[in-house]
Amino acid sequence: MNSPKIKDIRVIMTEPDGIRLVVVKILTDQDGLYGVGCATFTQRPLPVVKAITDYLRPFLIGRSVVDIEDIWQSSYVSSYWRNG
Numbered sequence: 001m002n003s004p005k006i007k008d009i010r011v012i013m014t015e016p017d018g019i020r021l022v023v024v025k026i027l028t029d030q031d032g033l034y035g036v037g038c039a040t041f042t043q044r045p046l047p048v049v050k051a052i053t054d055y056l057r058p059f060l061i062g063r064s065v066v067d068i069e070d071i072w073q074s075s076y077v078s079s080y081w082r083n084g
Contacts, residue, residue: 003066004028009057011039011049020045024052028065035065 005028012023020042026035041048056075063071 003064004030004033006060006063006065009052009060011052013045013049022048022052026060026065 006026007029008027010025010027012025014021014023020040022039022041022045024037024039026037028034039048039052059075060071
C-alpha cells in the first residue's frame with residue numbers, strides 16, 4: 001500500500017467563547033483519512049489563514065504524509081519560511 005498523499009488543506013475559522021481559533025484540516029487521497037490541527041494566533045487570525053491558503057497549501061499538496069521531517073526541513077530553509 002502506498003503512503004497517503006496530501007490532497008487538500010482546509011482552513012476553518014471558529015470563535016468558541018469569543019476566542020478566535022484557526023483550525024486546519026489536512027485531507028489525504030485515502031477516503032476518510034485526514035488530520036486536524038490548530039494554527040492559531042488569536043490576535044491576528046486572518047494573516048494565519050492567508051499564509052496557510054496562499055503558501056502552505058500549494059507547498060504541501062501532493063506530498064506524502066509520512067515525509068514529516070522532510071516537509072519541516074524544506075519549509076524551514078526556504079526563503080519564505082526561514083525561521084518562521
